[in-house]
Amino acid sequence: MISSKDTDVQSARAYEPRRVLSYEAYLDRERQALEACRVEIDEAALRYAEAAKAYQASLRSLPPMQREHYESDLVAGAAHAASHAMLAPEPEVKDELTGHNYDGIQEYDNPAPGWWHMLFIGTAVWAVFYLAIYHFSPYVGSLPDRHASAVAQAEQAQFAELATLPLGEEKILKIMGSETWLASGRGVYEATCVQCHGENGGGLNGLGQNLTDESFKYITDLTSIATIVHDGLPPLMPPKAGRPDMSENEIALVAAYVASLRGTFVDGGREPEGVEIAPWPEPPAEDGA
Incomplete structure (x- = not known):
């Protein structure tokens, strides 16, 4: 006969949780x-x-x-x-763990390869030498100085043919005879002159004169354009259009472009001011034309 005690033991075993691997x-x-x-x-x-x-x-x-x-x-x-x-399976290699356990989450011990560590260390060492040489060494110029030197070299290479000509009528006429150089002059104009003379040279009221008609207040010849750009016209126009670093070639380029605007008579331009002046001399034909 089974006692109630035996029944309780069997019931407890029946509800005993199974072991989980x-x-x-x-x-x-x-x-x-x-x-x-x-x-x-x-x-x-x-x-x-x-x-x-x-x-x-x-x-x-x-x-x-x-x-x-x-x-x-x-x-x-x-x-x-x-x-x-x-088809026989190879024995599985057991992954190594780091031993850390965060809320049941474990981490495999898979360190980065040695070459990666060497690359990282080499990068750090290179950064130290780069900082010392390019930012603190007296033997290497500062970044602004190197930039200015690079710009000067680029201009010298680009305008080598103009370098032998002094700033004046001959140089301006030579630029006016080249579409490529006139395009460069337009770039200088858009960067320094648009604010007062407008995008097409028609002038803005109270600021810049209309450069597209035949009358001028201060311009008398091609050389005078370069002189005005270099010296300015106080109080509205500062020397070199407010750019102290403007080179002689840039002055010649923008002077040639301003001269090329004459006679275009853009719509919406200011009324003519000053007196009519003699036409510009004919520029030389572009090489290869």
């Missing part, structure tokens, strides 16, 4: 099972290879016709055994 224990169990399978397959392949050797030896004693028949069976069997041997 940890992840590492599960991997170990599966790894052992796979290793056992691999060993069995390898042993079977070895036994088959030994049997095949004996079978091959016995074939040599058979007549040629019978030997070919049995040899084809042997080749098929060997291929089957080899395929099983190649």
Whole structure:
């Protein structure tokens, strides 16, 4: 007869929680099972290879016709055994953990390769030398100085043909005869003159004069344009249009472009001021024209 006490014990065992394998224990169990399978397959392949050797030896004693028949069976069997041997799983390498555990989350111990560390260290060392040489060394100029030098070299290369000509009528006429140089002059104009004379040279009321008609208050010839750009017209126009770094070539370029605006008579321009002056001399033909 079963007592109530025995019944309580059985009920407690029935509700006893089942043991759950940890992840590492599960991997170990599966790894052992796979290793056992691999060993069995390898042993079977070895036994088959030994049997095949004996079978091959016995074939040599058979007549040629019978030997070919049995040899084809042997080749098929060997291929089957080899395929099983190649399918045998390799033992899994257990990943190493760092030992840290954050709310059940663990971290694999996979450090960066050595070459990456060397590259990082080399970058840091290079940064120190770069900072010392390019920012604090007296042997290398400052960034603004190097920029100014590069701009000067670029201008010298671009306007080498103009470098031999002094700032004056001949130089301005030579620029007026080249569409490429006039385009450069327009760039200087848009950067320094548009604020007072307008985009097309028509002038803005209370500021710049209309440069597109035939009358001028201060301009008398081509050289006077360059002089006005260089010296300014107080109080409205500062010297070099407020750009102290404006080079002689840039003055010649913008003077040539201003001269090319004469006679274009843009719509919406200011009323003519001053007196009409003599036409400009004809510029020389562009090379290759």
